[in-house]
Amino acid sequence: MDHFYSDLHFDLPDKRPFVACNMVMSLDGKVTRGGVLQPGSLGSAFDLHTMRVIRSHFDAVLAGGSTVRQHPFYLGVPPELEHARCEKGLAFQPLSVVLTGSGRLDPGAPLFQDSPRPPVIITSAEGAANLPEEIKNRAVVEVLEQSSPDAICALLWQKHQVRRLLVEGGPSTNFQFMQSRLLDEIFITLAPRLVGLRTDLTLAMGDDILPWPQDTELVSVHRQGSELFLRYRFRWE
Numbered sequence: 001m002d003h004f005y006s007d008l009h010f011d012l013p014d015k016r017p018f019v020a021c022n023m024v025m026s027l028d029g030k031v032t033r034g035g036v037l038q039p040g041s042l043g044s045a046f047d048l049h050t051m052r053v054i055r056s057h058f059d060a061v062l063a064g065g066s067t068v069r070q071h072p073f074y075l076g077v078p079p080e081l082e083h084a085r086c087e088k089g090l091a092f093q094p095l096s097v098v099l100t101g102s103g104r105l106d107p108g109a110p111l112f113q114d115s116p117r118p119p120v121i122i123t124s125a126e127g128a129a130n131l132p133e134e135i136k137n138r139a140v141v142e143v144l145e146q147s148s149p150d151a152i153c154a155l156l157w158q159k160h161q162v163r164r165l166l167v168e169g170g171p172s173t174n175f176q177f178m179q180s181r182l183l184d185e186i187f188i189t190l191a192p193r194l195v196g197l198r199t200d201l202t203l204a205m206g207d208d209i210l211p212w213p214q215d216t217e218l219v220s221v222h223r224q225g226s227e228l229f230l231r232y233r234f235r236w237e
């Protein structure tokens, strides 16, 4: 059966990647439960499938170091979605992109041991120096002096031909792309769960109030059981 996100169309900018974010959130606005996100702790199996369907439309999927340390897997699609990607002219798997300042990543992680394409690690000179040799041999290490979202997008556009970039968190990574007015769309799964714990994280977290987009449009709403699948489009000045 076709998924409601099987056929997605995006307005691609001329000079930078189109950027979207996808997150699952509880009814009380939390994206972690007890400080982590485990499979099933917020979203359903259908939400997990939806995450993969959304990935299938993107050239690259990016996550921050903390998320990758918790979920050290390739940010890819299952084999049954590869064909549809190739038919659309995309590579069989999206590129996995990891942001790390510290270089604190595990070389034994499946992301480095069992990946369909070498992941790209965007880091500082210090982070690159800290990366284990095994990771350097299995990944493409990109050093940015200022790893702002603008610089990250420029690098991915120029060196890796990324035209559609999916940001999959966590909240501090999402925040930066929103603050830089680079987020074009957001996919949110509203999961029928309550978390409550004060220290759990929300969808975007940083040290400033975020700018408001000039326009925020609700593009679509889908319901599956008691979960809602929301898609919003932002227009920045």
Ligand SMILES: NC(=O)c1ccc[n+]([C@@H]2O[C@H](COP(=O)([O-])OP(=O)(O)OC[C@H]3O[C@@H](n4cnc5c(N)ncnc54)[C@H](OP(=O)(O)O)[C@@H]3O)[C@@H](O)[C@H]2O)c1
Residues within 6 Å of the ligand: 022, 023, 024, 025, 030, 031, 032, 035, 036, 037, 042, 063, 064, 065, 066, 067, 068, 070, 099, 100, 101, 102, 103, 104, 122, 123, 124, 147, 148, 149, 168, 169, 170, 171, 172, 173, 174, 176, 201, 205
């Ligand atoms: N509900 C959901 O859909 C969802 C989705 C994703 C994640 N999560 C959860 O979110 C939590 C993690 O979120 P978080 O906000 O704490 O962390 P995060 O955004 O996953 O990672 C933050 C880390 O990413 C690296 N980083 C971020 N921006 C960078 C930049 N511009 N340049 C270089 N490195 C950069 C740094 O890594 P280093 O520390 O290595 O320097 C930083 O400490 C986890 O519990 C995860 O399970 C939930």
